[in-house]
Each structure stands twice: as structure tokens, then as C-alpha cells.
Amino acid sequence: MSDQEIKNDQERVLKFNILRFNPQVKGDTPVMKTYEVTEAPGMTIFIALNDIRENQEPSLQFDFICRAGICGSCGMVINGRPDLACRTLTSKFPDGEITLLPLPGFELIGDLSVNTGKFMRGMSERVESWVHDDMAEHVDLDRLEERMEPEVADEIYELERCVECGCCISACATKRMRDGFLGAVGFMRLARYYADPRDKRTDPDYYELIGDDDGVFGCMTLLGCQDYCPKDLPHQTQIAFLRKKMALVK
Known part of the structure; x- marks a missing residue:
């Protein structure tokens, strides 16, 4: 041997x-x-x-x-x-x-x-992480949801793969300098609701949530979030998408 x-x-x-x-x-x-x-x-x-x-x-x-x-x-x-x-x-x-x-x-x-849970709960409440249905005040448990196209469902699923592990937050230079910065996990959550046709909130609603320096425009685009995401999520694409949406708000 x-x-x-x-x-x-x-x-x-x-x-x-x-x-x-x-x-x-x-x-x-x-x-x-x-x-x-x-x-x-x-x-x-x-x-x-x-x-x-x-x-x-x-x-x-x-x-x-x-x-x-x-x-x-x-x-x-x-x-x-x-x-x-x-x-x-x-x-x-x-x-x-x-x-x-x-x-x-x-x-x-x-x-x-x-304690990632404390941060994630605060993030979820800040971005109102639930489907805003205009029928919510008149709940009908027998009402069927509208049919969703498979490609739309696939897009939503891609954004739902985030496991909220906190790696993106720890790798974020902006978060180190600005404690109130929402971070990639919050942006991914909001992008998910933008993609969901069931969500009825309007563009100004999103702007109030992430249209400031603690939101998507505060990102320095160093992309530590994307480099270290264990799930290889498209953070760069979603940050660019949300910035474009915010820029179109009048």
C-alpha cells in the first residue's frame, strides 16, 4: 500500500x-x-x-x-x-x-x-407580509380563488424558496452601517407579493414601505446577499425590479 x-x-x-x-x-x-x-x-x-x-x-x-x-x-x-x-x-x-x-x-x-426570529417578525410586520385582498372585509369561505397561470405560480414559488436564515443580512454591508435597513430578505418578500395577482395593494403602498434609504434605494449593490445566499436566490434581479417599480411611482 x-x-x-x-x-x-x-x-x-x-x-x-x-x-x-x-x-x-x-x-x-x-x-x-x-x-x-x-x-x-x-x-x-x-x-x-x-x-x-x-x-x-x-x-x-x-x-x-x-x-x-x-x-x-x-x-x-x-x-x-x-x-x-x-x-x-x-x-x-x-x-x-x-x-x-x-x-x-x-x-x-x-x-x-x-435571535433571527425577532428580526424576521419585525421585517414581516414592516412589509405587511400577507396577501392584501380587497375582498378581505367580506370573507366568503366558499369563494374560489381565481385561476393562476402555471408560469405565474412558478415565479411566486421561486421567491418563496427563501428560508429566512439571515445569511443575506449578515453579509450586507449596508445593514452593518444602517440598523433600520430592511435587507434582501425583506425585498424578496415584497417582490413575491408584486408577483402575486391576488395581492391588491397599490404602488404608493409599496413606496411607503421601502422607498427610502432604509429600503431598496439604500442598497449599495455590493450584493453580499446574492453571493452568500444558501438557496442561490436572484437577489440582484429582485432589487433591480423593485427599484424600477419605485422609480415609476408618481
Whole structure:
């Protein structure tokens, strides 16, 4: 057996450098701690974190629900890049050293856990994230929705793929400078309602929501949102679309 075959046959030991800090504990200070994990075939960052919590550090805080890249809960900064822990394979890091930090731009709960839900709820209320139906005051539960063309449904579905993980917010330079900036996740949500023929709100309504420096015109178009979106959503296209819509408002 060659030296290379022996090397490939051996189990690799991964080194995880993880920020530990619990703001709920008085006097606690941020510190980087290192943990070693034996790599397994197909291992993800999420699996490795569970191994660390089960066998080395029971107090380690991080979030997960679906483990399938759908819920967006396990967003964190992985070697300087915002991403989802459950879809990031450890095999993509040749040197076996991985540094994990919490997503910036959100309230820190502890260690790698941040409160994205607080931001997302505020965003949803700000953009009035529901279909504005002009028949809402006269609800008829037996009334059928109008038929929607398949291509329209496909366009809406494309915009609904956002899992609200917060990676776009953490990668946004504008958000770092302007706390009230809505961000790409909010723009994607509004673009979704623009595409929905069931939504009856008017252009001035949208302008009031995102037609200022904290809205779509405050974006510096650095497109960190698109570069780091785990779902590869067309943020650049939607930002340009909303800007065009806003420019047409009289």
C-alpha cells in the first residue's frame, strides 16, 4: 500500500475553533475554544457540532430544526462565510481546520445561537407580509380563488424558496452601517407579493414601505446577499425590479 493510500485510509481529525460566549451569564467574556472531532463520511458541520455537544461540551449553544436546509435555523459564519451548518460538508475544508462564529447583525442568544426570529417578525410586520385582498372585509369561505397561470405560480414559488436564515443580512454591508435597513430578505418578500395577482395593494403602498434609504434605494449593490445566499436566490434581479417599480411611482 502506498503512502497516499495509507493517508486516505486513515480517519481525519478535524479542529473546530468556536466562539463561546453567553451574554446571559454576568461577567462572561467571549473566548475562542478549540475542539477536535474525528471526521466521518458525509459529515456536515451540523453533525460535528452535535458530536461536540454530546461528547465534549454539553453547554454549547447552536440552533437546528430540520437538518435539511429548509428551516434556516442553523445559519452561522463558517470560515468567514455565512452559511447553513446542515448543508456544509466538512470535506470541503482540506486542512481540516474550521472556525465558527455567530451570524452578525442579530441579537446573540449564546455561542452560535442568534435571535433571527425577532428580526424576521419585525421585517414581516414592516412589509405587511400577507396577501392584501380587497375582498378581505367580506370573507366568503366558499369563494374560489381565481385561476393562476402555471408560469405565474412558478415565479411566486421561486421567491418563496427563501428560508429566512439571515445569511443575506449578515453579509450586507449596508445593514452593518444602517440598523433600520430592511435587507434582501425583506425585498424578496415584497417582490413575491408584486408577483402575486391576488395581492391588491397599490404602488404608493409599496413606496411607503421601502422607498427610502432604509429600503431598496439604500442598497449599495455590493450584493453580499446574492453571493452568500444558501438557496442561490436572484437577489440582484429582485432589487433591480423593485427599484424600477419605485422609480415609476408618481
